[in-house]
Amino acid sequence: MSSAFTTVRAWWRLRSVRTIVLLSVSVLIGWAVLRIIGRVNWGAVGDAVSQVSGGELAVLMAVLGLRLVFNAVSMARFVPGLGMWRAVRNDLSANLVATVAPPPGDVVLRVAQFRSWGVDPVTGMGGVTLSMVVFYGARFIAPVLGLVLVTADQLGTRQWVWGALSLVIAGAIFTALIVTLRSGRWAASLGDAAARIVGRFTTTVDTSGWREAVVGFGARMDATLRGNVVLVTISTLMAVILDGVILALSLRFMGVDAAQLPLNEILGAFLLVYPLTIMPLFGLGVLDATLIASWSAIAGDVAEPAIIAAAVIWRTVTIGGTLLLGVAAVGSWRWTVRRAVRTSEEPPDHD
Numbered sequence: 463m464s465s466a467f468t469t470v471r472a473w474w475r476l477r478s479v480r481t482i483v484l485l486s487v488s489v490l491i492g493w494a495v496l497r498i499i500g501r502v503n504w505g506a507v508g509d510a511v512s513q514v515s516g517g518e519l520a521v522l523m524a525v526l527g528l529r530l531v532f533n534a535v536s537m538a539r540f541v542p543g544l545g546m547w548r549a550v551r552n553d554l555s556a557n558l559v560a561t562v563a564p565p566p567g568d569v570v571l572r573v574a575q576f577r578s579w580g581v582d583p584v585t586g587m588g589g590v591t592l593s594m595v596v597f598y599g600a601r602f603i604a605p606v607l608g609l610v611l612v613t614a615d616q617l618g619t620r621q622w623v624w625g626a627l628s629l630v631i632a633g634a635i636f637t638a639l640i641v642t643l644r645s646g647r648w649a650a651s652l653g654d655a656a657a658r659i660v661g662r663f664t665t666t667v668d669t670s671g672w673r674e675a676v677v678g679f680g681a682r683m684d685a686t687l688r689g690n691v692v693l694v695t696i697s698t699l700m701a702v703i704l705d706g707v708i709l710a711l712s713l714r715f716m717g718v719d720a721a722q723l724p725l726n727e728i729l730g731a732f733l734l735v736y737p738l739t740i741m742p743l744f745g746l747g748v749l750d751a752t753l754i755a756s757w758s759a760i761a762g763d764v765a766e767p768a769i770i771a772a773a774v775i776w777r778t779v780t781i782g783g784t785l786l787l788g789v790a791a792v793g794s795w796r797w798t799v800r801r802a803v804r805t806s807e808e809p810p811d812h813d
Contacts, residue, residue, distance in 0.1 A: 540589035558788030608733030
């Protein structure tokens, strides 16, 4: 038992160190790119950000809400009985906990919510896994869409190679997922491994039962994936595009007009570098600096403060706004659960 706990603690420490290293690299690269594109007039950036109106923020939050709905389609489709509203709340709640607490706090919360809603936790977490893999695939499809949008004179060999490589990675992700779910031998091996792990904590383990359960689960997930993969992939890509729309609106609100930076260049550049969101905090630092450098080269240095201000607003809305909605999602869920408990404890009325 102690060795198992030691292993878990070591894994958490390794994951924490990896996160810190990746975040540090992101910030350092972002700082370096900003140094390359010139001295930033932060006073002008601050003035631009302060000019955002309440109505403009409301528009950005509305688009964010639409993005969250498209992002939750995968959970609603992959988890029977969950529904769209609960899928959105589950995603928001898990995102909040994953941001402010160490793992596996987000998993614990997801499972607790599934149980309170009468959803099988195993099926629920299977849906979470499928959603995550599809999102990773969509993340690498995005650069291909970016190539379509960016004008030819802004594309070089590097962009075309990156687009082709991203498409190969996306294909590999979806292929691996399908092969894994359809491989009965792999599922049986996984069931045996799970039984061995559980056997460290108890002396009564039905190995054949674990094997059959995992094989059956894989078959159910395979059927769920085949029936929904196209719709879910499209909806996930729509969520990615809406993320870019929030950024485009932020640029327009900061005064960067279409003559300086056309919409296709905004969305095209964003989609081309979208895989950088695999870095901590959705690529904070690396992604922002890359986009700022790219757009400043098109719009000119005079637009740089407004572009940086737009990036700040975009990050505030997409990260800060999502966290605030996560607080609301967790709070409403806890209130609903407590209300249900109080109602069940009340004595029945008698005539």
